[in-house]
Each structure stands twice: as structure tokens, then as C-alpha cells.
Amino acid sequence: MSEDLVGNVLVGQSGGPTAVINASLAGVISEALNHVDIEEIYGCLNGVLGILHEDLIDLAAESQQTIRGLKFTPGAALGTCRYKLKKQADFDRVLEVFKAHNIRYFFYAGGNDSQDTADKISKLAQAQGYALRVIGIPKTIDNDLVSTDHTPGYGSVIKYISTTIREIACDNAAMGQHDLVQIVEVMGRNAGWIAAGSALAKRREQPHDAPHLIYLPEVAFSAEKFVADVQRVLKREKFCLVVVGEGLVDADGNYVAAADKTDAFGHAQLGGAAEYLQGLVEQNLPGIKARTVKLGMAQRAAAHIGSKTDAEEAYLAGQMAVKAAIRGETDKMVTLLRGDNEHYTVETGLAPLSEIANGVKKLPREWISEDGVSMNHQFLRYATPLIQGETQVTYENGLPAFARLDKVSVDKVLPAYEA
């Protein structure tokens, strides 16, 4: 047991939103209220940008109803950013803000770039002898964080995509005259976790259900094989439903549909994989129609069809982050550990932030079927538990009534930030 550390909590959200990142926020707030060592519960607006600008809000001032609503509200209620702390002056400013507001507990929900940021803040505090406990909360639809069985956000995105595929399949089967190729593009820059999840749309023991073909970044794309794959399916089925991850690469490792833009972290900005495949169909298979669906940001925000399991685990991760920090842990991220039982169980653990920051979890090659375009039972066994249960969204006047924070500002005490 570590020494008591009395002070304030700061919680932030970073990177791309998910359907359940706000559930983690609700978990942090609810748990923080349980501990006498925690005095104030602050949130920073727009991730580290809010720290730099001293844009803090008082989360204890929010209503119970709002906190409950966060459990099924998509987006990131605090706002998020993709700003990368680089300059030493920025890191110093973060510590200055922490000291000014007596922040002793810092919780940061995000992916590996965000955990890297948290790690660096933690190490700077240690170097300066400032008592601070930093715990990361896993968050990403991409499911690419190491040391955790899966990430909050993933279960919901694949539940949404599988539901959508199953619905489109009903539609396409009804129209079927062996001449329709339906191409659904999903997110996934470096790994095929999201595209792979669409395999759940198949009913058990019905290997010929849609999706018929799944193209993953893990398997080098060949236009010739694609055209042959489509022809094979169209011979057998009324239509061919293709799922493609945006990060599809060819044998040389180049994106098949790369734009020449990069984001703040230097990642290539993608898009257009579906149109690329549509073009291949039209050029190579005369008389065959190809139609595209691009779910884009809708997929990471689809709280109305969120996974209850995912939302509950996201909430749990927030709670456990607080508990770990109170216990004296720091510089770690909460992880989800799957039990060895026949029935799915999950416990939480902790892993060093640096380990998370520097790793990327790839979709295991042995979970992809030999044909390269479908997932085998190992993947299905892994992913099926993650989509179980439906979130209880509140509807008002026919639409989901999402929570909105009142955002009561904490008074600024420092000079304005100079970029």
C-alpha cells in the first residue's frame, strides 16, 4: 500500500472517439466520488490541448442524470484532440497546470499515441519530484493496443458493422440476380480487426452467409485474385458482399487507394478503397454492377447499436483506473484480461504505459482462413463475446437522447498559454 495522496483528479479523452469512451468517463467520475483522498474531479477539454490552455471543467457539478447518460453517448463529451506534445515547453506547461490545480491523479483515455503522451507526462512529474499518479484507460475502435485482450470501443464497432452487413445482405438477397457486388468500406488503418469483425454477421454453420469476402490489410491485395474471388461467389450466390478495410495494401506494402495526405502524427489519411474495388469490378466484369457503402465516422459513433458488454467494460476500465491510482499505482494502463473458462469472463489488469505506447497488436495471421478472405473459428471465438448484449439507449421523441455536459469552468489561475 502506497502513501495517501490527497488532491484533485483530472480526466481527459484523446484521439478518435468511440461509442463507449464516455462510459469510461462515467466510470472515472462515479468511482472518484467514492474516495476521500480525491477532492475535486476535473475534466480537461480537448485532451492535452485543454491542459495547455488551462481549460478545465468541474465534473462533480454535472447532474447524476448526465453521468448516467454518458454510458451510451457517443463522441467524446470532454472533447478530444490529435495534438502531439513535442516541445519541452509544452510538457513543462502541463506540469505547471497540474501544480496550479493540485492535480494528483491524471486519467487519460486513448490509444497508443495518447498513452505515450500520458507516459511522458508521468515521467516528467517523477523527474521533477511532483507526486502524481497517471493511469491510462484503453480506448480505440482499432483494437490494436498490446497487453490487453481487446480495447473498449471495438466490441461496439463490430456489433454495428455486423448488424449492418446482415441487414444489407437481406436487402441484396431480395434483389439478387447474380449481378450485384456490394462493397462496404470500414475503418482500420494498420490492422484488419474491424473488417475481420464483420465475419460475425454470418450465422453459425452458414459459411455462405454474407460477408462473402473480407479484404484485410494483413493479406497483400491482388487485383487478379479479387476478380476471381468475386466471380466464384457470384456463381454460387445471388450477390457478392465484400467488406474492405480502408488500409488495404498491395504486395509491395503500398496502400491500394492512398491519398497523399497525412495527419498530425504522420499517418497516411486514407479513403477510397471501396471505390478502388468498384472500379476493378466494372473494368473486369462487364455487366456486373458494383455498389458502395462507406460507413466512415458513423461506425465509431453508433451508440444506438452499441455492445452492452463493451459499454460495461469501458465503464469498468474507468472505475479500475481510479482504484489503481488510489492504491498507489502509476504510469500504467488498465488492461482487460480474458478468463480461461468456457464462458467468457473478463478481469482487469495493469500494463506499463511505455509498453502500450510502443506496441501495435496485429490481427493474428492464423485467425485468417487459408483463402485469405474469411475468418476462422479462432477469430469467431475471440470476437463473439465482445458484441453480446444491447445498450439501453434512452429515446426521446423518436431519437437517442444523448448526454451533454454543462461544462462548468474551473477558474484559470495561470497566464495564457503561448503556443
Added chain:
Amino acid sequence: MSEDLVGNVLVGQSGGPTAVINASLAGVISEALNHVDIEEIYGCLNGVLGILHEDLIDLAAESQQTIRGLKFTPGAALGTCRYKLKKQADFDRVLEVFKAHNIRYFFYAGGNDSQDTADKISKLAQAQGYALRVIGIPKTIDNDLVSTDHTPGYGSVIKYISTTIREIACDNAAMGQHDLVQIVEVMGRNAGWIAAGSALAKRREQPHDAPHLIYLPEVAFSAEKFVADVQRVLKREKFCLVVVGEGLVDADGNYVAAADKTDAFGHAQLGGAAEYLQGLVEQNLPGIKARTVKLGMAQRAAAHIGSKTDAEEAYLAGQMAVKAAIRGETDKMVTLLRGDNEHYTVETGLAPLSEIANGVKKLPREWISEDGVSMNHQFLRYATPLIQGETQVTYENGLPAFARLDKVSVDKVLPAYEA
């Protein structure tokens, strides 16, 4: 009261599927079971194509559970087609099949092209003195049928789209740094009914909620005005969410993003309106990112977020079609008539098939705000009741468990169809 007519029912589905066309089918089957004049309940596979090919199935052989599941199963359980009966030989074949199977009641769910087909079949039967009662069931996400307040399928598609817009708005607001234009492309070839429905995503009294800009086929598109509209929103909001109907036209009436393809009815096959607007942003607003979502066929199949009101009305339309035919009505389509009360009520009526076949209901220009990019209270008062309530989808293993017909074939008695 007309004379009793004893014989068999044939029901078919035509055109693009919706989230609730199967609810109408369930309504027909359930109601048909109530009437002693009805002996067998058959369905034709793939619309009129199934009649030509004598591909009939015995719907009374389906389980009660399956019929109940149809109420929230998307697609068209019987299959559908876009085949247009043209040759006299085709019409004669339809009558031949009807006579061979003693079809005395024909129910056809579809849009105006389909009601036109039903009308022609009915008139041919009359000309030949064959006693047949033909009742159409309205069906189209496009909401463009005349003589009916709205069409089954419309409420569900706009509930799905409004939900999606509200979710994407949560996501985009979280990321907001005044440089994101999010463009969501929705269906709607000739009318902006679907795009207009996205206006429901705004909370009451919150005119600045997303969607910020709605581009409809009813308003001639100007690239200059679009760029100015986007700039105006980005000055005020953290992001700009644009909804665009696929059938956007310029001042000369030409599609802004027309492909050079046509379907079997000669309609232009569209797509690419979102990419067109994305290009305008990138070319005219340096530094502003534009991202696209194309919901495609997902939108007309999204039963998991279907409107309960819509599903119930679709079921009712199926029931009332049977009741009308038993009463002796023919050559009419069931219509939905809104009550004059403060609270929304709906009754059914009947309108001549020929009236439906030849009309197209346009979105009233006076329901579009003066700015041309938002809907006023008249539209909201019209559309809000249509999305009320949530369908009770059955989930199995984390995903919607949709109904599938056993499709017990009716023995063929005629020579094969020759096209």
C-alpha cells in the same frame, strides 16, 4: 357489398426493399387467415418475375414465429425485382398463371412503377372477364407516392438517418477545430424527402444543431453558394455537417454527379454527390478537411433502428389491403390518411392505382426554409410523428435474428415461361 369471391391469394413484393416491406407481408398473411373466402395464401418470388416463371410458394406453411419475425426483418422476404412487364405476351402469361392457380386476390407492395404493373394486370383481367381483385400496398423509402400522406418505409429510413446524424455530430463536435466538413450522402433520386428527414436530428429549439446544411434536389445547386454556406457554418460551429441527396441537380436540371448509367426503367443511376461536394471543399477552402459517409443500401435495410410507427402502419396497410379486397374493392392502393387532430392519428383509405402510377409527390417547396438548406416547422410537424417508437428486434448471440421463409414451393402446372 360485392359478391363473394372464393379463391386463392397471391402476394408479391416489388422494387427496392425497405425496413418494413416485410411487415406489410406479415399483415397480408395474418389478415388473409381470417377470411373463409380465401383458400390458399401464395407468395410470388421476385415480384412479377415469379409470376411469369410460376415460382409460387405456400405462405400458410410458414411458422407463426417466422411471420412474427417478418415485422422487423429488412429486405424483401419473397424477393423482389425491377423487371417491367412490357410485352402483351407477358401480361397474358400473368393471367394464365393466375387462372392456373385460381388466384382471385392479388396484393402487390411497391412504389409507383409497381402499382402501374398491378394496375395493368387488373385491367387485363377485367378485359378478359376474369374475376380478380387487385390491391396495391404502398412501399418506398422515397415517400414520393401521391394520394397517401406518407409511405411505409419512409419513417424508418429517416429515423435511421437522423440517429446517424446525431451520432456523427457527437463525434465531430468532440474533434472540432473548425476545419472539418462532414458530408453524408443519402438516397433520393427525384425528391429530397430522405435528405429533408435528416433535419429531425436537430433538437427542438436548437437550430444550430447538425445537420447544418441540407442539399435537396428541389433546390438548384450552386457551387458558389455551397462554399459560402460552409464557410458561414465553420465560422460559427466547430464543424460543418452536410447532408446531400444523391439526386442533386444544378440550375439547368442536370445531376451534379451523374454517372452515365441507367436502370431497367431508364432512371439515371446516381452516386458520387458526396465526393463532388468533398472536391468543392478541397478546391475552394484550403486547409479544410472534408470527410464523406455514404450510407447506400444500409439506409433502406436498417431495421435495427426502425420506426415502430412505420412498422405498425406497414403491417396495417397489408391487413387493410386484404380487408378491402374481401369487401369487393379492386384496382386501388391502400393509402395512409392523417387525422386533423393535434395528436397524430392515421387511418387508411384507398386510391385508384392509375392515380398512384402516374403521380410523383414532390417535397413541398414551402416546407424548405428560405435559406434553401434547412427545413421549417411545417416539415418537422409532418415528419416527427413518423419516427416515433422503436421496433422490438429480437437479438440472438448479439445480432438481430431476422426471419427467413421456408419457401415451400407450389407445384407448377404450366409449361415453362419463355422470355
